[in-house]
Amino acid sequence: MISAKEFDEKFDKGLNVDKYLDLDNPLTAEELKKLTQETLTINLTDELKTKLQQKSKELGLKLEDTIKVLLAKEVGLI
Numbered sequence: 001m002i003s004a005k006e007f008d009e010k011f012d013k014g015l016n017v018d019k020y021l022d023l024d025n026p027l028t029a030e031e032l033k034k035l036t037q038e039t040l041t042i043n044l045t046d047e048l049k050t051k052l053q054q055k056s057k058e059l060g061l062k063l064e065d066t067i068k069v070l071l072a073k074e075v076g077l078i
Contacts, residue, residue: 003060027078034077 002010002020011017027035044052056066072078 003058005060007060031077035072 007017007020010020052066052070053063055070056063059066059069061069069078
């Protein structure tokens with residue numbers, strides 16, 4: 001797995017990024033509809049926030065995007 005930043009750099013340089021894509025299991029239109037956004041406010045412990053920030057840095061994502069991805073995976077949307 002590579003970070004989003006690394007992926008973008010490779011893509012911007014015109015390098016082949018196919019091996020980083022799951023081309024065998026693309027999202028369907030129905031799955032994309034499930035990803036519509038709604039605002040949600042949550043309270044996190046300092047420890048959890050720190051762990052999420054570390055994961056975000058590792059993935060090269062914003063904190064909000066990391067939380068979305070992790071939640072979507074946990075509930076089986078992706």
